Amino acid sequence: MNGLKRFKPGWGILPVFIFLMMWEIVARLNLIPGQSLFPSFFTVVMEFYYLTANKVLGHNFLSSLIRVLIGFSAGSIAGLFVGIIMGWKDVINKALNPIVSLIFPIPALGWLPLLMLWLGIGEALPIAIIFICSFFPILYNTATGIRTVDKNYIQVARTLGASDMNILTSVVIPLALPNIFTGLRLESGMAWRVVIAAEMVAIPTGIGALMMKAESLMRMDIIIVCLVVLSVMCFSFEKMFAFIEAKLTVHLR
């Protein structure tokens, strides 16, 4: 019984179902002028099937996925590392904070023209954009998380014989996890949004590039398939980090 209860679909699915029904009805009854620009839900599903079957979607998706994984991993590892050092050592924070504060507000896509000139059009471009997109917010959240750990926990650990390194690894980082994961969770989704934008502008492969090709052929169904894939990936990445965060910080909330 408990098992059945666990798999019972929630009420949340109902609005989605109604939305899809309305979409299908509106498209089929030609309720919108210029009906050719508004494919039905069924058409989109069929196009998803064709794109998957002939591996076009898979190939482009894989290109985007690899870029996101490399750029996001590198950006977040670097952000975590620098963020921890900045949060822990006041002198480093004082030295780097003005620079970070200046660069942090620049939107990741604002770097695109500069990076196009520096790196040229190639695989390095979207990866660098994702790196920048991930690095600064994760650094900022990590440094804030480390700095805002209650100093009394540090004092307690000192009286219990802990060295600075012990305190950092066994007390401060675990207590800063909620903040650190907020950065990781938000930026994991953001990495997908950014890679699509970079691919649309400058790269011939990937989901973004596929969308641009579909646009030039006026294939709304393909564009919608790409948007759905993008939405699912943003959602999945954010949920994955939310899940890990929930597991690791269950006793801190």
Add this chain to the structure above:
Amino acid sequence: MPFIRLKNISKYVCHNVNLEVFDKEFLVLLGSNAAGKSTLLNIIAGLITYEGSVLFDGIPVDQLLPSKRKIGYLFQNLYLFPHLNVTSNIAYSLKIQKWPQHDVNARVEELLRMMKIKHLASRYPMKLSGGEKQRVALARALALSPKILLLDEPLSSLDVQTSKYLRMELKQLHSRLGITTIYVTHNLTEAEEIADRIAVIESGHIEQVGKPEDVFFYPESKKVADFIGTPNILDCLYCNSLGKGVMEVGCGGLPIIIPDDGNKVKKIALLPRDIYVSESKPPGPDVNRFKGIITDIDVDDSMVRLNVEAGENHLLAEMPHHIYHDMDFVVGKDVFLILKLRSIKVYRDEERRWKNL
């Protein structure tokens, strides 16, 4: 030789503080808020820089890091690590010192048993009650068998019953382990119940150090007297056993009822804060309630003190400003006094010391 010695310590509000704590002694540092109590503990623990010198067993420790001072410190808000369960919290210092896992397990087991928290071993701090957290934090502080234990108002957040119970346990634990202990509090009852000696600190100065009865009955300065209150001491003219475990003690025309343990009482004492004053006759049985007349009113910044003539005695009662302003007390007015039974202290010839009832 004192086990802990503070020589000319200055930091924040504390100025040229000198204090000695003897080996295996339970010293209570008593003072109002911001008197410098916690600052002194942090100095002893080495958590803040300071001027002056701290000696443990005659050896200066000023250059030692907190981790090398071998002290156990129970902070006011305990600060159990929320991401570690009870076992890991207790084992924290042992793992830091790289004890073999087998020894860690054995020591944690011993502490869990000693603090009667074995059933909590796998719980996380979030799922513990106030009293349970207290025990876990104490076990964690004791894990490395420190020579010195510092307790910063550890029971202040607990309800009266739990606090009293834990206080008794703490005292027993101290007798058993013989750790030199400094206990910070602003609570007079706590201090009196638990201390071998009390050091009264006000505005960063140690005003008086002595046994609880010396501090309570013979305050050496006005600050101590103001903080504790000069007690009302009444000579007992007769003691009549009334049966059923109670006796009537006659003190200058006031028949005071107290528990009867078979010994005659020579004097009784009551702090001004333990005498309630009422404009109208209080409800309830007519025991330890007396009619009196106000002879003097002294209003100062912290308290209002009423001098009330009751029988042949002049009793001093005190109350906070807000209560005084709610009442209509004037010199010459008839009032009713209620003596708080639990706060009465008695002096018997046989014991030659003040004792709580």
